[in-house]
Amino acid sequence: MSSTTIPARRGPMAILARTGRMIMPAIVLFWLAMAFFGYWVAPYDPAGIQDADLFEGMSRKFWLGTDYFGRDMLSRIVAGARYTVGISLMATSLAVASGVLLGLAASAIGGFFDAAVSRFLDALISIPSKMFGLVLVAAFGASIPVLVMTLAVIYLPGCYRINRSVAVNVAALDFVAVARARGESTLYIMLREILPNMIGPVLADFGLRFIYVVLLLSSLSFLGLGVQPPQADWGSLVRENMPGLPYGAPAVIMPAIAIASLTIAVNLTIDSVFGRHTREGVR
Amino acid sequence: MNATIGRLLLTRLVAAILTLWFVATVVFVITNLLPGDVAQELLGQSATPEAVAGLRKALGLDLPPWQRYLEWLWKMVQGDAGRSLVNGSPVAALIGSRLGNSLILAGITALVAVPVALVLGITAAVHRGSVYDRVVGAGTVLAVSVPEFLVASAAVLVFAVQLRWVPALSQLGRLETVLDVVRTFALPVLTLTFVIVAQMARMTRAALVDVLSSSYIEMARLKGAGQARIVVWHALPNAIGPIANAIAFSLSFLLGGVIIVETIFNYPGIAKLMVDGVSTRDLPLVQACAMLFCGAYLLLVTMADVAAILANPRLRHR
Numbered sequence: 268m269s270s271t272t273i274p275a276r277r278g279p280m281a282i283l284a285r286t287g288r289m290i291m292p293a294i295v296l297f298w299l300a301m302a303f304f305g306y307w308v309a310p311y312d313p314a315g316i317q318d319a320d321l322f323e324g325m326s327r328k329f330w331l332g333t334d335y336f337g338r339d340m341l342s343r344i345v346a347g348a349r350y351t352v353g354i355s356l357m358a359t360s361l362a363v364a365s366g367v368l369l370g371l372a373a374s375a376i377g378g379f380f381d382a383a384v385s386r387f388l389d390a391l392i393s394i395p396s397k398m399f400g401l402v403l404v405a406a407f408g409a410s411i412p413v414l415v416m417t418l419a420v421i422y423l424p425g426c427y428r429i430n431r432s433v434a435v436n437v438a439a440l441d442f443v444a445v446a447r448a449r450g451e452s453t454l455y456i457m458l459r460e461i462l463p464n465m466i467g468p469v470l471a472d473f474g475l476r477f478i479y480v481v482l483l484l485s486s487l488s489f490l491g492l493g494v495q496p497p498q499a500d501w502g503s504l505v506r507e508n509m510p511g512l513p514y515g516a517p518a519v520i521m522p523a524i525a526i527a528s529l530t531i532a533v534n535l536t537i538d539s540v541f542g543r544h545t546r547e548g549v550r
Numbered sequence: 551m552n553a554t555i556g557r558l559l560l561t562r563l564v565a566a567i568l569t570l571w572f573v574a575t576v577v578f579v580i581t582n583l584l585p586g587d588v589a590q591e592l593l594g595q596s597a598t599p600e601a602v603a604g605l606r607k608a609l610g611l612d613l614p615p616w617q618r619y620l621e622w623l624w625k626m627v628q629g630d631a632g633r634s635l636v637n638g639s640p641v642a643a644l645i646g647s648r649l650g651n652s653l654i655l656a657g658i659t660a661l662v663a664v665p666v667a668l669v670l671g672i673t674a675a676v677h678r679g680s681v682y683d684r685v686v687g688a689g690t691v692l693a694v695s696v697p698e699f700l701v702a703s704a705a706v707l708v709f710a711v712q713l714r715w716v717p718a719l720s721q722l723g724r725l726e727t728v729l730d731v732v733r734t735f736a737l738p739v740l741t742l743t744f745v746i747v748a749q750m751a752r753m754t755r756a757a758l759v760d761v762l763s764s765s766y767i768e769m770a771r772l773k774g775a776g777q778a779r780i781v782v783w784h785a786l787p788n789a790i791g792p793i794a795n796a797i798a799f800s801l802s803f804l805l806g807g808v809i810i811v812e813t814i815f816n817y818p819g820i821a822k823l824m825v826d827g828v829s830t831r832d833l834p835l836v837q838a839c840a841m842l843f844c845g846a847y848l849l850l851v852t853m854a855d856v857a858a859i860l861a862n863p864r865l866r867h868r
Contacts, residue, residue, distance in 0.1 A: 390572045393851070397806040398843045405828040405836040406581045482697050486806075489699050490813055490825050505699055509814075512703060515711045523700035530695040 294532035302352035309342035322516035332517040350500035355480040358418035366426025371457040374434035388424040474537040566852040631838035652819035659742040671754025693748035698810040702741040745807040753796030791861025798854035
């Protein structure tokens with residue numbers, strides 16, 4: 268017996284949930300804005316050494332303390348959004364765009380093409396993502412264009428798998444059969460008949476994929492194999508300030524919290540827009 | 551054990567071996583794609599062309615790619631991963647000296663994480679829809695969207711800096727008393743447990759919820775069986791397959807977590823070895839470590855499949 272009662276919409280839990288639904292998209296928008304304008308709105312020069320001690324705590328002058336050079340941490344985090352959010356957005360767009368196109372093509376063309384692409388990309392899924400990242404960085408280095416390509420390649424197979432399964436379901440519907448009978452081209456069927464009917468799942472997948480890309484990029488940077496100094500994303504900020512950990516410096520924990528705030532906010536925004544079931548079947 | 555199960559298991563095994571071969575090919579292609587010459591890189595810009603040519607011959611780089619691939623593959627199968635480009639010692643020996651440490655870390659984590667995840671997942675499924683269930687659900691979503699190094703550094707801040715219970719870095723020097731062992735492994739194990747418990751608890755809950763909502767459970771409830779009896783006696787036997795699947799699959803998340811954890815705690819394991827190999831571009835070492843990790847991953851995923859097959863009663867009585 269499964270009694271799924273809808274929880275009553277009152278009391279402190281409901282208020283919390285309602286404010287959460289408002290705040291989470293706001294956090295996402297905030298970090299997006301910082302990715303574009305962060306460098307200019309930072310209170311101090313992100314690279315400038317301030318008149319302060321190393322690993323200072325939080326103060327009115329330096330809200331999030333200072334780093335291992337005595338630089339303002341808030342400015343460095345706000346400026347670092349450009350790399351974390353920017354690289355992840357580019358890589359996710361690339362992965363999702365090619366995943367959607369390949370998935371569409373596989374569903375519209377079918378046959379040998381579908382089987383070959385599916386087999387190949389499914390086999391790639393059996394390489395754990397961090398391992399794949401390490402091998403690619405070992406082979407090609409860690410410049411920003413290479414990082415974008417690396418992250419896109421790693422998440423393309425998962426993206427393809429989801430989009431193909433959505434596209435195949437749409438392609439089986441009657442109006443697609445009608446379009447085929449009308450003699451429309453494969454490209455027309457892909458883009459004008461199937462694609463408009465899978466926008467929702469594609470967007471939900473984009474959000475989830477973005478979270479994985481942010482986490483993997485941060486991990487690579489944390490290992491010193493991602494964004495290279497003097498440029499610094501949030502993962503590199505954690506890495507370079509690790510010596511401050513024994514002193515409990517906010518410089519270590521704050522960039523990590525910035526990452527968590529972004530990923531959690533994206534996660535919960537997807538939940539409230541698309542419903543919880545969209546998350547099933549991802550890795 | 552009957553013919554159907556045997557055939558299914560054999561299919562899985564063959565698929566796993568073929569996938570491993572595919573992965574090996576991908577690793578080889580990626581690490582050999584760049585035109586950059588290892589011999590030139592090793593000897594530096596000032597090396598004479600003769601010296602470079604000599605080293606190329608010694609490393610087998612003068613052979614055509616497919617020949618090098620076959621030779622590499624054959625040696626890999628025999629367990630010979632070549633020599634490190636950085637210090638010249640055999641890769642197999644380097645890995646051998648670190649493998650044990652990583653396995654200990656993974657083993658202790660599994661011992662801690664599996665019971666915790668099972669308790670969380672089962673209790674959440676039983677009290678489905680309650681505040682407790684929603685708290686566990688929200689907690690697991692938070693845990694999978696947070697980077698591992700945040701968990702690790704928060705753990706260090708709380709337990710090493712504030713409370714001073716444990717040292718911030720793992721040193722595998724003194725392991726004389728039980729307390730030493732606990733102090734050394736506490737933080738790495740705590741971090742890794744956090745990472746995999748979330749996944750495992752969520753999958754366990756989903757598996758059990760699935761069974762609990764089937765009609766034979768409703769029947770049991772209607773005939774008046776108690777809640778505990780329904781869960782333990784009626785539901786769990788049918789959920790064991792999916793749960794074992796969840797455990798094996800979630801353990802494969804250890805492989806990603808261990809890379810971060812060994813680095814942050816400076817733990818002398820195989821993941822740390824690989825990260826160091828990547829930063830020095832020691833390709834033979836990276837290839838071997840990657841194959842080892844992918845092999846372990848495939849092993850766990852195949853075990854998850856096998857558990858699902860063995861626990862399916864429909865297949866047993868055919």
